[in-house]
Amino acid sequence: RSVLKTPLKQAATSHSVLTEIRPDCQPLTTPPKPKEILPADPWTPTSNLKMLISAASPEIRSREQRRELSNNTSEVLQAKHCLQEHLSGDEYEKSQPSRKEKSLGLLCHKFLARYPDYPSTAENNYICLDEVAEELNVERRRIYDIVNVLESLHMVSRLAKNRYTWHGRHNLSKTLQALKKVGEENKYTQQIQMIKKREYEHEFDFDGERNEETARSFGSNEHSEMSFVELPGMEFRAASVNSRKDKSLRVMSQKFVMLFLVSTPQIVSLEVAAKILIGEDQLEDLDKSKFKTKIRRLYDIANVLSSLELIKKVHVTEERGRKPAFKWTGPEVLPSIQDTKLETTSMTPPISESITSKEQCSKNLFPSRGKQNFTRHPSLMKLVKTIENDRRKIQSAPTSPVKISASTDQNLSAFPSKMAQVPGMAKHQLEGQSRKAKEMKMKLSRSALECNLSSPEVVPRPEPPLTAAPSQQSALTQPLGVCPPSHSSVPPVILPHPHSGVSYAIYLHPSQAHTVTTYSPSFMLQPLPCANVTGIKSINSKVLNKITTEEGDNQIATDDPAKSLTAKERPTIKSETSSQRCLKRPQALQENNVIKRYRSDEESLDTSLTFFPSGYLIPLTQCTHGNKAGFSDKEKAGICSLQHTTYSSPIAGVIPVTAPELKAVNIPAFHITPLNIMLSPTSIAAAPVLSNACLNSSNTSSAQNPSSSVLNFTLQHVGLIPAGVQVPANTVVQRAPVSSQPENGSHSSENMNLQEEKASKNILQLLDCGGLSGKYSAVISLQQPCVPKEPQEPQAATENFFRTPGGPNTVSSLSANSDGTNRISQGSLYIPQRKLEVSED
DNA sequence: TGATCCCGCCAACGT
DNA sequence: ACGTTGGCGGGATCA
Numbered sequence: 001r002s003v004l005k006t007p008l009k010q011a012a013t014s015h016s017v018l019t020e021i022r023p024d025c026q027p028l029t030t031p032p033k034p035k036e037i038l039p040a041d042p043w044t045p046t047s048n049l050k051m052l053i054s055a056a057s058p059e060i061r062s063r064e065q066r067r068e069l070s071n072n073t074s075e076v077l078q079a080k081h082c083l084q085e086h087l088s089g090d091e092y093e094k095s096q097p098s099r100k101e102k103s104l105g106l107l108c109h110k111f112l113a114r115y116p117d118y119p120s121t122a123e124n125n126y127i128c129l130d131e132v133a134e135e136l137n138v139e140r141r142r143i144y145d146i147v148n149v150l151e152s153l154h155m156v157s158r159l160a161k162n163r164y165t166w167h168g169r170h171n172l173s174k175t176l177q178a179l180k181k182v183g184e185e186n187k188y189t190q191q192i193q194m195i196k197k198r199e200y201e202h203e204f205d206f207d208g209e210r211n212e213e214t215a216r217s218f219g220s221n222e223h224s225e226m227s228f229v230e231l232p233g234m235e236f237r238a239a240s241v242n243s244r245k246d247k248s249l250r251v252m253s254q255k256f257v258m259l260f261l262v263s264t265p266q267i268v269s270l271e272v273a274a275k276i277l278i279g280e281d282q283l284e285d286l287d288k289s290k291f292k293t294k295i296r297r298l299y300d301i302a303n304v305l306s307s308l309e310l311i312k313k314v315h316v317t318e319e320r321g322r323k324p325a326f327k328w329t330g331p332e333v334l335p336s337i338q339d340t341k342l343e344t345t346s347m348t349p350p351i352s353e354s355i356t357s358k359e360q361c362s363k364n365l366f367p368s369r370g371k372q373n374f375t376r377h378p379s380l381m382k383l384v385k386t387i388e389n390d391r392r393k394i395q396s397a398p399t400s401p402v403k404i405s406a407s408t409d410q411n412l413s414a415f416p417s418k419m420a421q422v423p424g425m426a427k428h429q430l431e432g433q434s435r436k437a438k439e440m441k442m443k444l445s446r447s448a449l450e451c452n453l454s455s456p457e458v459v460p461r462p463e464p465p466l467t468a469a470p471s472q473q474s475a476l477t478q479p480l481g482v483c484p485p486s487h488s489s490v491p492p493v494i495l496p497h498p499h500s501g502v503s504y505a506i507y508l509h510p511s512q513a514h515t516v517t518t519y520s521p522s523f524m525l526q527p528l529p530c531a532n533v534t535g536i537k538s539i540n541s542k543v544l545n546k547i548t549t550e551e552g553d554n555q556i557a558t559d560d561p562a563k564s565l566t567a568k569e570r571p572t573i574k575s576e577t578s579s580q581r582c583l584k585r586p587q588a589l590q591e592n593n594v595i596k597r598y599r600s601d602e603e604s605l606d607t608s609l610t611f612f613p614s615g616y617l618i619p620l621t622q623c624t625h626g627n628k629a630g631f632s633d634k635e636k637a638g639i640c641s642l643q644h645t646t647y648s649s650p651i652a653g654v655i656p657v658t659a660p661e662l663k664a665v666n667i668p669a670f671h672i673t674p675l676n677i678m679l680s681p682t683s684i685a686a687a688p689v690l691s692n693a694c695l696n697s698s699n700t701s702s703a704q705n706p707s708s709s710v711l712n713f714t715l716q717h718v719g720l721i722p723a724g725v726q727v728p729a730n731t732v733v734q735r736a737p738v739s740s741q742p743e744n745g746s747h748s749s750e751n752m753n754l755q756e757e758k759a760s761k762n763i764l765q766l767l768d769c770g771g772l773s774g775k776y777s778a779v780i781s782l783q784q785p786c787v788p789k790e791p792q793e794p795q796a797a798t799e800n801f802f803r804t805p806g807g808p809n810t811v812s813s814l815s816a817n818s819d820g821t822n823r824i825s826q827g828s829l830y831i832p833q834r835k836l837e838v839s840e841d
Numbered sequence: 842t843g844a845t846c847c848c849g850c851c852a853a854c855g856t
Numbered sequence: 857a858c859g860t861t862g863g864c865g866g867g868a869t870c871a
Contacts (some may be wrong), residue, residue, distance in 0.1 A: 099869050102847065144862055161860060248863070293864060299846055324844070
């Protein structure tokens, strides 16, 4: 085949040569269409899968175009190229594929279209870069961009030079879990908060005087440079690619994804991402060009991630204006409760007994710049290095055999990678094994990570969750409604999760629908007095964002509860401000400043006030393989749809709550939410877990206190209390699905610590008493009216959590409490968000 | 304009 | 020395 040279204009040569690879097309007489129109041609109603997918998911207009184009790309392109030959320079110019048509996003689509999402190990899933590049008519360089990002997600892995293996999405959830975890460990959430706070301060501090505390905290926030996060069973291959020093695109991609996974809402602005990725430490000397470059890269990555439909572009509008951002549209990521397996599948030789592969990941992730992490002795590093090198040699050998399946991998053969072989379905279960070891390791790494942070002492907490367990037990075993009032200091709900799949949905006020935070399994929850709860929002009101997706904008506008509540909430304001006085000096000062600044902005203040926990905690079952197991198809459907609604429902997770209710309902501190799932009442109704009407009722009968009505209904429905009996409104109802799979149940219980196990038993007991059979259970814990036992403590805790300024690293302390078992320790926190709006494109 | 991000130079690496 | 990777940022496009 001959490479045609079109009489192109001047310097465009190299480019044309690269793109001109299809001499085989015949001369077309069709007049060149204006580029803009080309993409839309309906003459290829291909039933392409991609087409369907794209049609099903709302995408950005531009993306939409690209997609359509991607359906018939080859034809179009060919035609175009042919056209070029017959056009004069000028005409040609116009017919030249527009920039869009050459976008990385489109290219990525084309690339992805070549491989199945879930390839079977049977097929030959290897990728030859040269071939792909040629077939897609792009220079190889571009393919690298795509592959690198895919690699970061372990969707592909390098086999040898020019050769990659396609894994599709098989490893995706695993990867995301790992990334999320690492992100949490890296305190990305805090970093984001930090940056946002900074921005805010910059905005208001005209005197340029920087908040030293803030600055310092940033500096001390060590970490920063982490390396590639590998996946058990994958590290080998990944290692082969680890030659390049920073592998920036790959690492950047991972970090970027992490940001989404630890954020709530899962929206990350480019700016913030760039700053974090550059390294918070260097924030000061934020080199313009460096920043710019980072942004460019992020766009590259974002394009690929968008093609994967993991994120989508949106815009956040805040005081400062419109900023480009991306919203996570990928799967919810369960807190990798049992990321265990990692050690097992690790290829790490026995020698590193105490160093799990996972750990290595997380570890490398934070090579406390320069200094060697003590958890990993240099000598070990050397060893590892050697090993990696060996592998690399094998892997990168031009003639290295193409691995067909993981099992052929020398390393993997030694440690059969269950993860890699077992279908996603069973993975979760498999993962839940050797947790002990893992926990220890986790602690190790954690301590390593936090060793130079302020100590945990700081977490002001009336009662550590663990000690609270006993009392809780009693609460659980006691007849409903007879619970002694002495539980006020007990965390509202401490529920052992039968298995990791459980998640809870919290019904929130519309305005806070998006602010529920998914928290690291390591975070312990603490009871927070009502006042504080409501105050949290205000604490960082400036940093708070009102997020609204395009879908939500309208309704939020019409149904904006903020407005109707403002008046009633005034009182809350007071409590907030007053509670602030309890803050530590510096912080309090800061707060006051903030508040002062905001005083002029009535609306924003009001808005901020609308944030309060309504206290409905509803367990949901994740739409995950492992958890779907016990459900009927119908149920699954419900669950899934539920997942979908997560963000698309404007009033997601909203239950009408009026001011009176606000007062009446005893807002029970915080809850633990393994996942932040928000759903609309309707979708909830569809969810098996909540298939009872109580929820609907709560939704419709706004006249009734949702709290009590729901509770009663639920209890009755579940059979815990006879119909007619009413439970006080200030009761927290939490239902937790009990594993429908025996193995699971026992399995998980194995991993529980004694207390949890105990509690768990109690729960079961309770359930039995209630005559509850089946897979769902309900756990009720009664709560005393919110009477801040020690107003300051909770407040301080929250405060620290969010502002971390130079303050104690509350977060880490919190996580320090984690025993690795997460079910109970997840906490949903209301992360302050800057008021902002998210709009599509 | 500012947001996007294509393009391809060229350095680091591997063989 | 040569091919493969992939950092990087100028500057073209797009909105």
